[in-house]
Amino acid sequence: MNATPLAIRCRDIVKTYDTGGQVVTALNGVNLDINMGELMMLVGPSGCGKTTLISIIAGILDQTSGDCELFGENLLTLRSKDKLRFRAENIGFVFQAYNLLPALNAAENVSVPLIINGVKRGEAERRAAQMLEKVGLGERTMSLPAQLSGGQQQRVAIARALIHSPRLIVCDEPTSALDHESGQNVMNLLKAVALDQQRVLVIVTHDARIFNFADRIAEMDDGHIVNVAHSAAELK
Template identity: 50%
Template sequence: MVSIISRTLVDPKSIKLTNQRKTKAILTKGVEMAFRSGRECFQVLKGIDLDVSPGDIQLLMGPSGSGKTTLLSILAGLLTPTAGSVYLLGEEITKMSREKLARFRLENIGFIFQGFNLFPALTAAENVELVLNIKGIKGRLARNQAQYLLEQVGLASHTNYKPGDLSGGQKQRVAIARALAGNPQLIMADEPTAALDSRSGHNVIELLRILAKEEGSTVLIVTHDPRIIDVADRVAYMEDGILRQE
C-alpha cells in the first residue's frame, strides 16, 4: 500500500493578517474611497493602512478636507469603502450585512459627536438612559447605570439638568457618559474639543483617557487640535487622503 501525504501550502502573509486581526482593535488594509460627481471622480482616501491596539488612545490628525471624517465614517461602518478591508475587534465589517453591521455597532461602538447631539428636551440622565434603553437595558437598572456614568464624568449634581442649562464642557461630559453606556469596546470621537476652550477641551480628553483605560476600551479621536496630543498613545496624520502613522 502506498501512502500519499498531501501538504497544503499556506501564504505567510495570510497568517500574519489573521494574527493581526486577532490582536488589533482596529485594522485597515488598503482602504480607498472615491466619490463621483458627474464624469469626475474624486479620490478622498488613498490606500489607508491603520492599526490600533486594544486599550490605546489613537489620534487621527490633519487639516480640514484631508479625509479624516470620511475615514472615521468608514471605521464606524457608516460608509462602505471603494476598496480595502476594515477589521474591528477581529471582525471584517466591510463584509457584514447591513443588519449584522448595525447590531455590531450598537453592541461595540460608542460615538462622541462634534456637536454633542444631545436631545434638548431630555435631562442629562435621560440622554444616557436612552442609549441604554436602545441596548436593551431598561428601568431601574438603566437609571442606576446612567447615574453611575454621570458620576464618573463629574456630573453627579447635574443629572436632572437639560442641555440648555449646561456649559459646553458639561455637555461634552454628558456625551462621553452616553458613549460609555453599555461598556463599548470601541469609542470613536469626531472633533470632541472643537466647541471647547483649551482647559475644558484638555480636561474632557484626559477624562476620556482615564475612563477608557479603566474600562479597557480603545479610543479613536479625529481632531485637528494639537493641544491634546500629549494624552494619546499614538498619532496618525492625514493629508490629501494619505495616512502617515507614527
C-alpha cells in the same frame, strides 16, 4: 498568534462621495493598524478625510473599496441587523456636532445606548446619572441639551459614548469646545474609563494641548496617512 492582537486593520481604504455628478475622493488608499489598548490620535487639515475614516472604522459609513476589520470583524460583510447589534454593543461614538436628542434631558440622552442594549429604563437612568457625575455634570442630569453650554453638551456626548463600556470609542474633536482644564479632565477620564488591553480609543483632534495623551498620532493629508508619530515631537 500575534503578541499584540490588532483592534483595527485598514487596508487600501478608498472612499468617494458622488454628489450629483461630482465625485469627491475623501480617502485615497488608507492603510492603518491600531493595536488593542492603544490611544490613537488622528490629525490633519480640514477636509483631509478624518471624519470619513473614523465613520468607516465604526461602520457608520461603507468604504468604496478596501478592507477594514474591527476586532477581527469585517463590518461591510455583516447583515444590517448583525451590524447594528455589533455597533450597539462594541462602539461608542462622540460626534463633532454632539448629536444629542433635543427632547431628552442629559440623563435620558446618556441612557440611550443602555436601553438599546436591553437595560431597563430605571436602571439605565441610574447608571447614566453616575456617568454624568464622572464628567462633572452630576447637577445637570435633568437639563435639556438647549439648556447646556457647548462644553457641557460635549461632556454629555462623551458620557453617552462611555456608558455601555464599548470596546471601541471614537471621538471627533472631543475637546474642541472645552477650556484647558476641562479638556485635560476629559482626556484623563477617557483614558481611565475607556482604555484597557481589550479596548481601543481613536480621537480626531486639532488640539495640541492633548497630544501628550496619545500612544501614537497618525497624520493625514488629502485622503492619505502621511506619517505615524509616537509623540508630538515626531510630527511632520
